[in-house]
Amino acid sequence: MIFEGANNHVYELVYTGQWACNDLTTTAKGAPPAAPGSALAGYQTSNNNEHVIYINTHVYELIYTDHWAYNDVTKAATSATAPPADQGSALAGYQTSNNNEHVIFVGEYHVNELVYTDHWANNDLGGPNAGTGSGLAGYQSSNNNEHVNYIGFDNHVHELVYTGQWRHNDLTTAANGAPPADPESGLAGYQTSNNNLHVNYISVDHHVHELVYTDDQWRHNDLTTAANGAPPAALSSQ
Secondary structure: OEEEOOOOOEEEEEEOOOEEEEEHHHHOOOOOOOOOOOOEEEEEOOOOOEEEEEEEOEEEEEEEOOOEEEEEHHHHOOOOOOOOOOOOOOOEEEEOOOOOEEEEEEEOOEEEEEEEOOOEEEEEOOOOOEOOOOOEEEEEOOOOOEEEEEEEOOOOEEEEEEOOOEEEEEHHHHOOOOOOEOOOOOOEEEEOOOOOEEEEEEEOOOOEEEEEEEOOEEEEEEHHHHOOOOOOOOOOOO
16 A cells, blocks of 8 residues: 655555555655655556656656666656646556556646656647546556546546547446536546446545446446445545
């Protein structure tokens, strides 16, 4: 588990037979502190390296090979200049089956991708602008398509999907009857073993909703109502 401390350092709670706490900012000598309230994201790559992403205007990476070090990923993206991250931007990070690493953030209200092939580069993924406080989710499906989900200023859940090129879908409109998202809702996106795609979000009434892609169409479920007695959800864009 990763979290930001009161001193704006990034910490790790790690279990190796017992729980311990590591100050990753101090351990990765020279790493700048996180911005107050920075989003965090963590993922492991196929070479067993560990990655923790945070924001201090630039997007930074704390990376564990056999020791903790840090990279200014925004600065490293020299082949396509990356904008600074918007204040309050969420983060998402994942690796695809071709071993590329992807870090998603919002800069100048655009959804951007920092991608590592053998070097870092930045892509502006397009689509309508992301709303202030929007959550982000990124994942790869079994057909090798890449999916990035965010909330627009229209409070709709949007999908940017890569199928050889990036294109945009408005999932709220596609799933007839789906309510708008709370503008500060977090997001989660994933694929299940039956190849259905799922995107979860919180609506303005604090119900948890599911957008699910099955039988070649998007549908909507109110999970809070379906789970009788479930309490309203608290908001989180992390």
